[in-house]
Amino acid sequence: MGPLESNPVTDQQLLSEASRFYWYHCVEVAPGVVTDGDYDMTEVWQHYKFPELAGTDVLDVGRASGFFAFAFEDLGASVVATDIESLAEWDWVGGSEGRVDRPTANPDHISGAFHFARSLRRSNVEARTINVYELDPSRLEGRRFDLVFAGSIASHLRDPIRAFDRLRSMTRGVCIVAAPSFEIPAGPELPLMALVGTADPGRRSWWVMNARGLRESLACAGFSQVEIVSSFRLQHRHSRLAVDHLVAHAEP
Numbered sequence: 001m002g003p004l005e006s007n008p009v010t011d012q013q014l015l016s017e018a019s020r021f022y023w024y025h026c027v028e029v030a031p032g033v034v035t036d037g038d039y040d041m042t043e044v045w046q047h048y049k050f051p052e053l054a055g056t057d058v059l060d061v062g063r064a065s066g067f068f069a070f071a072f073e074d075l076g077a078s079v080v081a082t083d084i085e086s087l088a089e090w091d092w093v094g095g096s097e098g099r100v101d102r103p104t105a106n107p108d109h110i111s112g113a114f115h116f117a118r119s120l121r122r123s124n125v126e127a128r129t130i131n132v133y134e135l136d137p138s139r140l141e142g143r144r145f146d147l148v149f150a151g152s153i154a155s156h157l158r159d160p161i162r163a164f165d166r167l168r169s170m171t172r173g174v175c176i177v178a179a180p181s182f183e184i185p186a187g188p189e190l191p192l193m194a195l196v197g198t199a200d201p202g203r204r205s206w207w208v209m210n211a212r213g214l215r216e217s218l219a220c221a222g223f224s225q226v227e228i229v230s231s232f233r234l235q236h237r238h239s240r241l242a243v244d245h246l247v248a249h250a251e252p
Contacts, residue, residue: 014120021113025067026237029120035113038236041067047232048151048176048247053077056146059170060125061132062153066114069125077147079125080140082132083110089131091158093196093203132157135166146173152234152245154179154214155196155205164221164250171252177218180208181231181246191216214248223250 011033018029023037054076060069063081072079084090086107111127118125130139132153137144148171154160160179167175182194191212196205209217211228218226227249235242 018113018116021116022065022109023113024064025113027065027067027070027113027117029117035065035117036237037065037067038238039234040237041071044232044234044245045071047230047245048149048178049229049249050075050176051147051174053147056173057143058147058149059140059145061135061148061150061167063114063127064110066117066125068149068151069114070117070121070123072147072149073123073125080128080143080145081114081125082128082130082135083114084131085129086110090204091156091206093198093200093206132163132166133159135170137169140170144170144172148175150175151178152180152243154209155207158206160193160207160209161217161221164218164223168222168250168252171250173251175218175223175250175252177214177248177250178245179214179248180205180243181210181214182208182244183210188212193217209246211246214246218248218250223252225251 014030014033018035023035024039026034026037026040028034053072056077058072058077058079060072060079060081063069063083066081069079069081087109114127148167150167154177157163184192188210189212192210193207193213195207215226215228228246229249230247231245233242233244
C-alpha cells in the first residue's frame with residue numbers, strides 16, 4: 001500500500017532488520033516487502049467498512065505495528081496514531097504481579113516495529129504516547145477527529161466503558177470499534193460481557209462481548225448512535241488461534 005520508494009538495501013536485508021522487532025501486523029515497509037506479522041489485516045479490511053478518508057483527520061488508538069495508520073495515510077487522511085509506552089502500562093489481569101511476560105519496560109516491544117516502518121515508508125503519521133484512558137482533546141491540542149479507530153483493544157482493557165467514553169471525547173464524526181466477541185444462542189438480546197481473566201495464560205485479556213453487549217457498552221459511554229456493521233474471524237498467522245470479532249460504528 002502507498003507511495004513507497006525503492007530502497008538501496010536488498011529485500012532480505014530489510015526483513016532481517018525488521019525481525020528485530022515484534023510485528024503484530026503484517027506491514028509493507030518497502031515496495032513488495034511485507035513483514036512477518038501475526039495478523040494480515042488486508043484479509044479483513046473490508047469488514048471495517050471505513051468511510052471515505054481523503055482529506056479527513058483520523059485518530060488510530062492502539063496502533064501496534066501501524067498497519068491501519070499507514071493505510072489511512074495512503075488513502076489521504078491526516079493521521080495521529082497512539083499507543084502505550086511499554087508493556088509496563090498494559091492492563092494486566094491481576095495487576096503487574098499477574099504478568100507472565102517479563103520484558104515489560106522495553107518500549108521497542110510496543111512501538112519498535114511502528115517506528116521502523118514509519119521511517120522506511122517516510123510516513124507523516126504523527127505518533128503519540130497516550131494511554132487510552134488518558135485520551136482527551138486537551139492532550140492533542142484541542143483536536144477531535146472525523147474518524148476514531150480502535151481495533152481489537154477492547155478485550156485487553158479492564159474498564160472498556162471508561163475507554164469508550166475517552167474515544168467518544170475524541171470523536172467528531174464516527175468511532176469504529178472492533179472487538180473480540182462471542183454469541184450464546186439463548187441470549188442474543190441480553191447485553192453480555194464474559195470475563196476471560198485468569199483463563200488467559202498470558203493474563204492480557206479481560207472481556208469478550210456479544211453484539212448487544214458491545215452496543216450497550218458504547219451507548220453507556222455516551223454514544224448516541226451505535227450500529228454493528230459486520231463480523232469476521234481474525235486468524236493468527238503463526239498459530240491455530242482465530243478470534244471472532246464484531247465491528248461497531250458509533251456516533252457521539
